[in-house]
Amino acid sequence: MTTATPEKASTMTPRKSKSGLSAQHRAWTFAARYGTLAVLVLMIIGFGMASPDAFLSQRNLINILNQGALLAIIAGGVTFVLVVGQFDLSFANMISLSGILTVGLMQFSGLPSYAAIAITLAVSCIVGLFNGFLVMYLRMSSIVATLATSTILIGINFWYSNGVPVTVGGGSGFTDIARARLLGIPMPIIYMVVILAVLWVILNRTMLGHHVQAVGSNTLASQMAGVRVSRVTITAFVLASLCAGVAGIILSARIGSGQVTAGDGFLLSAFAAVFLGASVIRDGEFHIFGTFVGVLIVTVTTNGLSILGAPSFVQFLSQGGILIAAVALSTLSRRVLGTQRH
Amino acid sequence: MDTTSTAGPPLLEVRGLAKEYGAIRALRGVDVSFHRGEIHGLVGANGAGKSTLVRSLAGLEQPDEGHILVEGEPVHIRNPAAAAALGFAFIHQELNLVSNFTGAQNIVLGSDKGSALRFRSFAGVPEHVRAVAKRIGIDFSLEKPVGQLTVHQQWLVSIARALANDCRLIAMDEPTASLGEEEAARLMSVAKALAAEGVAILFISHRLDEVTSVCDRVTAFRDGQVVLQLSKEEVTRPAIVDAIVGHSVVPGERKDHSSNSKAAPVVLSLEDVSAGTAVRNATLELHKGELLGIAGLVGSGRTELARLIYGADRPDGGRMTYKGRPYAPKSVQDAIAHSVTYVPEERRAEALFLNLPIESNLHVSNWKSTSMAGTPFTSMRKSKSVATQMCQRLGVVLREGGTRQPVSALSGGNQQKVVIGRWMALNPDILILDEPTRGVDVGAKADIYDRIREIAASGTSVIVISSEFEELLECDRVVVLSGGKTVAELEGDSVTVADMLHRCYS
Numbered sequence: 103m104t105t106a107t108p109e110k111a112s113t114m115t116p117r118k119s120k121s122g123l124s125a126q127h128r129a130w131t132f133a134a135r136y137g138t139l140a141v142l143v144l145m146i147i148g149f150g151m152a153s154p155d156a157f158l159s160q161r162n163l164i165n166i167l168n169q170g171a172l173l174a175i176i177a178g179g180v181t182f183v184l185v186v187g188q189f190d191l192s193f194a195n196m197i198s199l200s201g202i203l204t205v206g207l208m209q210f211s212g213l214p215s216y217a218a219i220a221i222t223l224a225v226s227c228i229v230g231l232f233n234g235f236l237v238m239y240l241r242m243s244s245i246v247a248t249l250a251t252s253t254i255l256i257g258i259n260f261w262y263s264n265g266v267p268v269t270v271g272g273g274s275g276f277t278d279i280a281r282a283r284l285l286g287i288p289m290p291i292i293y294m295v296v297i298l299a300v301l302w303v304i305l306n307r308t309m310l311g312h313h314v315q316a317v318g319s320n321t322l323a324s325q326m327a328g329v330r331v332s333r334v335t336i337t338a339f340v341l342a343s344l345c346a347g348v349a350g351i352i353l354s355a356r357i358g359s360g361q362v363t364a365g366d367g368f369l370l371s372a373f374a375a376v377f378l379g380a381s382v383i384r385d386g387e388f389h390i391f392g393t394f395v396g397v398l399i400v401t402v403t404t405n406g407l408s409i410l411g412a413p414s415f416v417q418f419l420s421q422g423g424i425l426i427a428a429v430a431l432s433t434l435s436r437r438v439l440g441t442q443r444h
Numbered sequence: 445m446d447t448t449s450t451a452g453p454p455l456l457e458v459r460g461l462a463k464e465y466g467a468i469r470a471l472r473g474v475d476v477s478f479h480r481g482e483i484h485g486l487v488g489a490n491g492a493g494k495s496t497l498v499r500s501l502a503g504l505e506q507p508d509e510g511h512i513l514v515e516g517e518p519v520h521i522r523n524p525a526a527a528a529a530l531g532f533a534f535i536h537q538e539l540n541l542v543s544n545f546t547g548a549q550n551i552v553l554g555s556d557k558g559s560a561l562r563f564r565s566f567a568g569v570p571e572h573v574r575a576v577a578k579r580i581g582i583d584f585s586l587e588k589p590v591g592q593l594t595v596h597q598q599w600l601v602s603i604a605r606a607l608a609n610d611c612r613l614i615a616m617d618e619p620t621a622s623l624g625e626e627e628a629a630r631l632m633s634v635a636k637a638l639a640a641e642g643v644a645i646l647f648i649s650h651r652l653d654e655v656t657s658v659c660d661r662v663t664a665f666r667d668g669q670v671v672l673q674l675s676k677e678e679v680t681r682p683a684i685v686d687a688i689v690g691h692s693v694v695p696g697e698r699k700d701h702s703s704n705s706k707a708a709p710v711v712l713s714l715e716d717v718s719a720g721t722a723v724r725n726a727t728l729e730l731h732k733g734e735l736l737g738i739a740g741l742v743g744s745g746r747t748e749l750a751r752l753i754y755g756a757d758r759p760d761g762g763r764m765t766y767k768g769r770p771y772a773p774k775s776v777q778d779a780i781a782h783s784v785t786y787v788p789e790e791r792r793a794e795a796l797f798l799n800l801p802i803e804s805n806l807h808v809s810n811w812k813s814t815s816m817a818g819t820p821f822t823s824m825r826k827s828k829s830v831a832t833q834m835c836q837r838l839g840v841v842l843r844e845g846g847t848r849q850p851v852s853a854l855s856g857g858n859q860q861k862v863v864i865g866r867w868m869a870l871n872p873d874i875l876i877l878d879e880p881t882r883g884v885d886v887g888a889k890a891d892i893y894d895r896i897r898e899i900a901a902s903g904t905s906v907i908v909i910s911s912e913f914e915e916l917l918e919c920d921r922v923v924v925l926s927g928g929k930t931v932a933e934l935e936g937d938s939v940t941v942a943d944m945l946h947r948c949y950s
Contacts, residue, residue: 307821309811316808319797326756326794327808327866328780387799 133435138381138392138428142399145424149406156409164288170401171290172349172356176368177375177393178301179345184376184388185305186338187318188237188244193346193372195255196229197365200350202259205268205360208276215276219351226347227340229255234336259362267359280356290352297345302390304341314338374425375400381432399424453516454479455612455644456501456532461510463496470496471507472668478613483635483645485655488665489688489913489945494648496668498615502534503527533606534615539598543591547582548573550590551605576607579641580634596627603634607643614638615646620654621743623721632658650741652681652949664688685949689942708732711905712753712771712784712874717762722748724928725762730874730907735900737919738909739944745928746909747789750876753907754786755779767873780809785867789878789909791856795863798852802840803831805851805862810869834865839891857888864895875899876907881915893918913941924948 133140149157156162176193183190200222207218229251236247270276282289305311313334316324324331346365354360378399379392403424407417454477463471471493478484486494499505501512503521511518514530521527527534541550548569569577569586577586582600590598599619606614616635620628632654639645639660649655655662656679664672664687672687712730717723722745730736740746751757753764755773764771766782773779779786788794797805807814807827814827831847834840838861843849851862860880867875877896881889893915900906908919916922922939924932924947932947 303821307824309815309820309822312804312808312811312822315800315804316797319800320793322793323795323797324808325776326786326788328777329808330777 130435130438134432135383137431137435138378138399139383139395141424141428141431142395142402145399145402145406149402149409152406153409157406162405162409164291166398166401166405167291167294168288169405170397171288171294172353173368173371173375173401174294174394174397175297175345175349175352177372177379177397178298178390179342180372181376181379181388181390181393182301182305182314182338183244183342184380185318186314186335187321188335188338190233190248190339190342191245191369192229192233192248192252192255193342194365194367194369195252195259196226196343196346197350197353197368198259198360198362199229199255200226200347200360201354201364202263202268202360202362204351205270205276205354206262208274209268209271215274222351223344223347226343226350229347230340230343231336233343234332234339237339238332238335256362263360263362265362267361269359270354277355277358280352290356293348293352297348298390298394301341301345305390310334310337371400371421374421378425378428381429386433386436399428453513455515457513457516458497458501459511459513461497461500461507461512463500463505463507469668471500471510473510474665474668474670476663476670476673478644478646479661480612480642480644481639482660483639483647483658485659485662486646486648486665487650487652487655487662487684487688489911492665492688493668494665495617497665498534498617498646498648501527501532501615528609531610531612532615533609533611533613534617535599535602535606535619536617539595539602541590541598541601544589546588547584547586547590547593547597547601547604550601551576551586551608553605573604573608576604579607580604580638594627596623596631599623599631600634603638607638611643613644613646615648617648618650618742619647620649620651628654650743650949652684655679655684656681666690681949685946688949689945708734711767713765714753715763715765717749717752717759717764718928719748719752719757719759719761722928723752723759726925726928726930728923728930728933730905732905733900733903734921735897735906735908735919737916737922737939738907738925739911739913739916739922739948740909740925741911741948743927744925744948746925747878748928749925750786750878750907750909753779753874753876754784756786780870783870783873784876785870785872785874786876787860787863787867787878787880789882791860791863791883796851796859799850802835802842802847802849802851802854802862803827806831806834806847806865806869809866813869830869834869835862837868838862838865838895840865855885855888857884857892860884860888860892861895864892864899868895868899871902872904874905874907876909878909879911880908881910881912889915913944916944917941 176197180190180193203225204218204222207213207221208215213221233244233248233251236242236251237244280290284292305314313324313329316327316329317331317334321331350365353364357364375396376388376393378396379394380386380388382392382395384392400421403421404417407420457477459475461471461474462469474493474497486497488494496505500507501521503523503526512521513519519530521530542553545553551573552570573586580600580603582604584593584597590601593601603614619631623631635645635647636658647655647659659679660676662674662679662684663670664684666688672683674683708731710729711732714726714728716725716727718725724745726745726749728736738746738749748757752759755776755778766784771782773782773784792798797808807830811822814822814830816823816826828847832842835842835847840854840858840861843853845853851859854862864877864880880892880896884892896906896908897918908916910916917939919939922934922944923930924934924944926948934943934947
């Protein structure tokens with residue numbers, strides 16, 4: 103029985119694809135898997151045709167990656183929280199805290215930059231642990247818990263900075279973190295590549311990552327299979343917070359100061375990127391490569407529209423529109439495929 | 445009472461009802477009628493057809509053939525709302541109550557007609573609810589959330605809800621399964637009082653003592669047919685047991701097992717283990733390499749017992765000994781570390797990661813085995829080859845995509861094999877399988893039992909929990925669990941389906 107059936111399966115597949123529905127079926131399959139990627143390619147072609155010199159120049163392409171680097175680091179961390187089946191609303195204010203704290207520790211307390219960075223990263227982890235603790239041990243919904251954390255962080259930010267930007271002093275090499283280049287490539291791009299690679303390996307090639315996916319897929323079954331659900335979930339929160347902390351440090355080096363509102367803009371764009379990414383290749387599942395594609399879509403939209411001189415309201419309108427269009431395209435095509443199968 | 449039940453057409457009559465699920469004929473021409481003022485007991489082993497009948501009456505299934513008549517008029521029960529409109533209420537074991545609503549709010553829920561926007565008071569206990577509560581002797585506060593009530597009290601709330609909706613017929617599925625004796629008796633007296641008021645009551649139970657003492661009429665099912673209908677005067681326990689089992693209880697034949705398992709050392713022993721009301725004084729011994737069956741019906745405490753051994757719940761009495769040492773697993777991880785493993789009954793809810801690949805489902809408890817040598821990183825090649833080997837060993841038929849396709853693409857039987865394979869890879873000392881063949885086709889069932897025997901032959905002590913008693917004939921020894929107690933231990937020739945059923949209904 104076991105030897106005969108694989109044969110049967112392999113003979114069945116080509117017959118199916120030769121049937122009358124096949125062309126349409128293949129089109130929908132393509133749309134479901136690659137629809138979001140196609141949107142990205144079409145956008146690049148569109149902007150390229152609208153302003154070939156400015157948009158498609160090597161300088162601008164590097165610029166796009168540089169602009170998207172922080173968003174990619176942040177969204178990569180958020181991806182973990184969503185894969186494990188939770189939500190994090192606190193990362194935006196974590197970004198702000200990270201910038202204020204790093205610069206503040208150097209300016210107010212006179213610490214060397216490496217010490218300030220180390221303390222800031224430790225604080226980021228503590229914030230993630232706190233989120234995880236609220237969710238797993240106090241059984242709070244993650245939306246409520248991280249909303250509360252977020253609000254607390256705003257308070258701390260105003261308290262520590264008195265509400266005014268904390269500026270990096272002259273002469274320190276701190277701003278080089280974001281402004282230096284390696285072989286002509288801006289450092290943030292290098293951080294992004296390294297961090298996304300590490301996150302990808304953790305999620306797809308380690309026991310922790312497999313367990314993160316298992317908990318997100320079925321918490322009860324994870325428990326019954328011996329997965330330490332609390333530990334895994336808390337680790338996901340810590341990773342998200344740590345990524346936000348790293349991004350906050352780079353951001354403060356880029357703009358030369360720590361500011362209370364520095365991270366605010368990342369909240370919606372990071373979620374937009376992660377949700378766009380969930381429609382890339384896999385069926386509505388969050389994954390690191392998808393998130394990266396989502397980040398590119400968000401960044402290309404902003405960059406392309408500003409090159410074309412579109413007013414800023416157009417940027418928001420089109421970002422929202424693209425999110426709806428890309429996700430709707432992939433859900434719709436999957437639904438069509440689903441009904442054809444039955 | 446007799447006058448009400450014989451005068452005029454019955455409240456509900458079923459004629460020639462038939463229903464097939466694929467090759468399985470769940471109902472083959474069932475005739476039965478239910479009268480006002482009567483408690484009508486439905487009995488039968490699992491899969492005998494009584495639940496399919498009830499589901500048809502509740503509008504959850506559409507019968508293939510036959511008629512349903514209400515007061516002599518043919519009706520078509522399209523959906524649960526249609527059943528409710530006819531004045532039928534169905535109370536299942538998992539009571540459909542909103543746990544943070546109060547008793548009164550639950551009783552009113554759904555019966556409230558009129559505009560959704562009309563102002564209503566949501567506090568207190570309305571007058572008509574108070575009347576209903578008085579009718580069935582509710583003596584606890586209806587202003588408490590039902591989550592804080594006992595199971596018995598929750599049943600009363602459910603019954604009150606049915607009465608508030610002016611129900612003419614109330615079907616109760618295993619109402620006493622999770623109740624103590626005294627509470628069960630009180631619930632029975634409520635049922636009697638309702639019948640005396642003219643309500644027709646359908647009573648489905650595995651507890652034959654209750655059936656014989658409380659029912660005015662008993663219908664026994666076997667293999668989708670009505671095999672016996674008795675009125676109160678004729679009801680006797682042996683008659684019902686014979687009807688359920690199919691023949692009178694005599695020692696039967698069974699396959700010869702070289703049951704030398706008792707010679708092997710004891711791996712796990714339970715002494716008077718108890719937990720809440722579900723498990724009461726369970727005592728058993730498990731030998732090395734033995735295939736031990738636990739026969740138990742719904743509500744016998746079989747799953748609860750397994751969860752105690754697996755560390756998912758904590759016992760509150762008794763002693764467990766494992767490999768000669770006291771055993772009290774603190775968690776599931778602790779049990780697994782002791783090489784004790786468990787395949788849950790609810791496969792989709794408690795065991796599978798449906799959207800994840802077969803590989804992830806197989807390796808979830810043992811990802812370490814797929815790491816690249818000396819690193820914490822998974823080798824995808826190793827993951828695939830280990831999974832493919834395991835699938836071959838289990839007889840899982842892979843389609844295109846191999847072990848990378850989501851486990852949801854497999855049939856129920858193959859999914860179950862994947863869950864079993866998860867533990868096989870660990871070569872555990874103890875493997876507990878809870879209803880391993882539920883929702884599995886016949887071919888896969890045989891396959892699964894082949895695997896189970898192989899596992900036992902390799903030295904693992906296996907416990908199979910099942911209410912499909914035919915399957916337990918495969919076991920070296922069978923322990924019968926009833927009401928949370930181990931009531932019998934059968935071995936050798938005494939393991940027959942009839943005997944197991946007989947002990948379950950003791």
